[in-house]
Amino acid sequence: MLKPPGDGWSAVDVGESDMTVFRRDNVYAKCCGPAGVAELAAERDRIRWLSGTGLPGATVLDWLESADGGCLTTSAVPGVPGDALPSSAYVRAMGGLGRVLRELHSVQDCPFERPLAEVIASAADVVRRGAVNPAFLTDEWRKVAPEELLAEVVAESTYVESVLEPVVCHGDACLPNIFFDPDTLEVTGLIDLGRLGIADRYADLALTTIQLHDEWCADPAPFLEAYGVPDPDPRRLHFFRLLDPLTWG
Incomplete structure (x- = not known):
């Protein structure tokens, strides 16, 4: 190395x-x-x-x-990662996060792509190799064979493709990858961009909202309001929350 x-x-x-x-x-x-x-x-x-x-x-x-x-x-990016913020900062930080993610999703002319078919193919490879990390799965999903989880993803992909909203996605928009000014609680930087590219906006929304719920124990409503989608599609949220953990391995 x-x-x-x-x-x-x-x-x-x-x-x-x-x-x-x-x-x-x-x-x-x-x-x-x-x-x-x-x-x-x-x-x-x-x-x-x-x-x-x-x-x-x-x-x-x-x-x-x-x-x-x-x-x-x-x-180095100034500020602190989202998973290091105190609970008193969560509501204001969600506002800043929603605004910057919407701004990212509005950028034009991105040369990088993450086609859904390729992401699903990557998940299929991880499952085939038996490399799914159970730590990334919910308690409920750990009770199900990875092959069955993948089959659910494949079956639901037709619907997701039919309503696809391609934008520039971060690709791994979890709290440790988003830095905030500890005083203003505005976003100071996005890091770990290896998966950045054109994808459905819900690829980011699903991961961010579940992180807010799991890591902050917070209702993501302020984030979704600031982003501009107060009533997200629950079907797409579930799809991308299930797909993401199958792609790491």
Whole structure:
């Protein structure tokens, strides 16, 4: 695995990625072995694209690639991650989150795509390999064979395709990937953009609302109001909440 150049780096133990993350002052370095270079380069390109939209996030500072792997160096995003906010901040933070997610979903001319058929194919591969992580499933879903969960996704995909609303989605819009100013509670940055691309808006709405419910024990209504969809389609929310955990493995 390639390592960041120079001294003074400290390992950061965060996230679910196979990448190794280091920090030095206000700079992060994400490193990988040869097998992860394509994935890390794709994230690099998405960070660069987002930084050109005016939306808050990191900026790419350096990229190294060799036979040992790759290393992406980015600026640190100011603020604190959503999962570190106190409960007194939740309602106001949901307003800021709803507004910035709507702004992201309104951006035009995104060169990256996440077609639903490809996401389902990825889930099918994870299930076939027996690599579904039960920690990502609800208690109810753990009682069901992953093959049955996948079959439900496939059966419901016809409906989802028929009402698809393609927008620029974050792709992993969970609370640790969204940073907030602890005083104003406005969003200061979106991170971990490896899955950013054109997809149905509910791919983000489903993950964000279930995170607000599970991690904050909060009613997501203020978030949905700020986003502009106070009465979301429960069928699509369920679909993407079921699909997402099947794609990590």
